[in-house]
Amino acid sequence: MSWTDERVETLKRMWSEGQSASAIAKELGGVTRNAVIGKVHRLGLSNRGDEAEAAAPEPAAEKRAERKPAPARAEPAAEPAPAAAAATDEAEAAEAAEAEPAAQPVFTPVPRRPIVPAGQPLPPQPSANEISPEALASVREVEKKARKLTLMELTERTCKWPIGDPATDRFWFCGLPSQAGKPYCEAHVGVAFQPMSSRRDRRR
């Protein structure tokens, strides 16, 4: 596979959308995430999406000064590689002012309260009285077995159902094996995806 204009375009788009290198590689096909990352760097768009610098000036401006000299392939000791070449600051002025302002979900209909963080939209949290007793019992049971993963520990195959109050330290994600193609484990899929029939006519 080669980097055709089209593929590069897809790469740029997905990267700016915050997609991971592996996700992009998977989408493109025929390339590994390493290839994607390598290309991203060559294109000079390593710091994606650009964020409000004014807001968070990132204190640690210089943090990568020396990483291992990179172990030579299979050579005893040949040349001290003139690494000094990389001295020039990488991409000083990131000119990407044209890209769209990163697609933002629009589910914040109430401009009232700015609500804070939540890096990701939380799944629906149906109130207890609209969940079937069976599903509810199942969930309570499962939540005792939750792996209690942190955000960073979630993968494509772990249940992403949040448990607890995000504002406290008693908050974690279910983490049990998720249903193929679903974001949650079996029990949580049960409460997250309810058939219309069971939700209908909840006298009120």
Next chain:
DNA sequence: CCCTGATTCGC
């Protein structure tokens, strides 16, 4: 162990 991006350097 799962995953992430960053970097180096032989090709």
Next chain:
DNA sequence: GCGAATCAGG
């Protein structure tokens, strides 16, 4: 220019 190997880290 490309990307595997590797590093560093959540």
